[in-house]
Each structure stands twice: as structure tokens, then as C-alpha cells.
Amino acid sequence: MPMLFDPFEQLRDFQRALDEFRSSAWLGSGVSAGGAYPPINIFRKGDDIVAIVEVPGVRKSDLDIRVERNTLRIAGSKSVEYGDKAAMHRRERSAGRFDRAVTLPINIEADKIKAECRDGILALYLPRAERDKPRAITVS
Amino acid sequence: MARSKAPQPQETMTQSRALQPQEKKELVSKEETTVPVRYFVPTTDIFETEDALTLVMEVPGVGKDAIDITTENDVLKIEAKIDPAKYDGMEPLYTEYNVGHFARSFTLSNKIDQQQISAKLEDGVLTLTLKKVQEAIPRKIAVG
Numbered sequence: 001m002p003m004l005f006d007p008f009e010q011l012r013d014f015q016r017a018l019d020e021f022r023s024s025a026w027l028g029s030g031v032s033a034g035g036a037y038p039p040i041n042i043f044r045k046g047d048d049i050v051a052i053v054e055v056p057g058v059r060k061s062d063l064d065i066r067v068e069r070n071t072l073r074i075a076g077s078k079s080v081e082y083g084d085k086a087a088m089h090r091r092e093r094s095a096g097r098f099d100r101a102v103t104l105p106i107n108i109e110a111d112k113i114k115a116e117c118r119d120g121i122l123a124l125y126l127p128r129a130e131r132d133k134p135r136a137i138t139v140s
Numbered sequence: 141m142a143r144s145k146a147p148q149p150q151e152t153m154t155q156s157r158a159l160q161p162q163e164k165k166e167l168v169s170k171e172e173t174t175v176p177v178r179y180f181v182p183t184t185d186i187f188e189t190e191d192a193l194t195l196v197m198e199v200p201g202v203g204k205d206a207i208d209i210t211t212e213n214d215v216l217k218i219e220a221k222i223d224p225a226k227y228d229g230m231e232p233l234y235t236e237y238n239v240g241h242f243a244r245s246f247t248l249s250n251k252i253d254q255q256q257i258s259a260k261l262e263d264g265v266l267t268l269t270l271k272k273v274q275e276a277i278p279r280k281i282a283v284g
Contacts, residue, residue: 008177011224011240015178018235037159039237043230050230054237056198056264078159086187086194093185093198096159120200120264 056120075099182242200264251276
């Protein structure tokens, strides 16, 4: 039976799913050290974890990303400068330093991590450590 | 949670203060959209220089081709769309921010030359330069 294709349905359902996970305790308490910026969304894609971070206006060179065991640390600075000839009419953007660590409840294969920063979005592909992957047990 | 709109004096905006995340403000407009997709208000700085008014808007995740800037009846309307296909196959595990399109409109004063609006997108920040009309640019008069 042909379904009426709603091009916005995917985005709408996705936004609803994101909202539902706001109260998720997946990362547990006491896991984020040193502040809450930049905001991170963590997804699962197959076996691997993908962390998407919004860092508009942060240059790649101002980002410092480190992974130690299963702790991901994102640090850096965001600068907002308009020169002294500028008379501000509205100021909503914030600037400053940030340093944030999140501990993931799975082990990551550190050598296979890929990081991409484009259009103000930092995407981190964190593949699950081989030894951590669940193995199916065959019953003989 | 309403964020305080009190303007910060320039001198205390030091780079050493720890950044706090800004919760995305959802767009509340008089007209409803016909499809219930959420739009958010992009964080915007506006400043004026001698010859132009500049808008700097944060639109992370938006590509150059997904930005729509129009002027109609002295209203400047900016719409920036994200690509939901990028999130295909991704299951949310932990989320701190929502994701959606951005939209914001501004009424332009007659100081702005609407034919001379330029835009630039870099690192998820859209900079719109609105040049002022010739008469609005201050001219120094030399004393002979």
C-alpha cells in the first residue's frame, strides 16, 4: 500500500526522540567534569558511538580533543570579536574557554577514532573496542 | 528558562570566564507552520559600524546551500536548514540539545540599502552585512 511521503516526518520524529532522551541517565551522574559547554549529543550507530557537538564559531585550531580509555575530553576556546569600531546593538553570543570531560560506559578503540569539524559541528566517531563487542555464544 | 537579556559591559567579557551552554530557543511565531517541524531562533549579535549594520548568527550544522535570505516589505527573513539525512541510522543515547532548522526575521530601517546585502558562512556562523544607504553614512565636513 503506497504511503504518503511526508518529507518532514523524519525530522519531526527525530526531534521528538531527541527530546525524550533529554532526561536519559545513560551517562550517569558525576560524569561531566568542568562545565556544561559545549552541548553534546551522543548517538549509537550500529556498534559504535557517535558524539555530535555544537561548536559554532570555534576554529579547528582552538579545539583540543583527548581520549583516555573511555573518557572523552573536549577543551578549547571560543572567541567573539568585532573590533573596536563596532557599536553593539544586540549581544546574544557568548565567548570564553571550555573544558569538558564525559565518561562513556563503553570502551573505545582509541586508534580508530575519527573527528570531523565542519560548519560548527564537531562529529566524533568512537568505534567500540573489539574486545568489548558482545559475542554470540553458540550452543553446541 | 528565561535567559537574562541584560547587556554585558564590554570590559567584563574576558576570555577566561567559563562558557555556559545556551539552551536553544524555540521559534514562537504568530503564524503556525503547516508541518509541525521545530524551528529554533539562532543566537544573533548585531553591531553597527560607520557604513554598515552587521548581523552575526550562529547556525551550526547548516551548509551554504541551505540558507535562504530574503527581503520583503522591509523585513529581512533568514531561514537556515539542517540536513536531517546526516542523522540517518543514529539512535539517540544521550542528548543535551535539540536539532532543527533556524529562522529569524528583522525589520529593516530605511537606513539600510536593501540591494547591498552580503552574506558569508564560516564554521556555522552566518555573517550578514547590511550596507547603509549613502545618506546614512556619516561624512566628515572639513573646515576650510
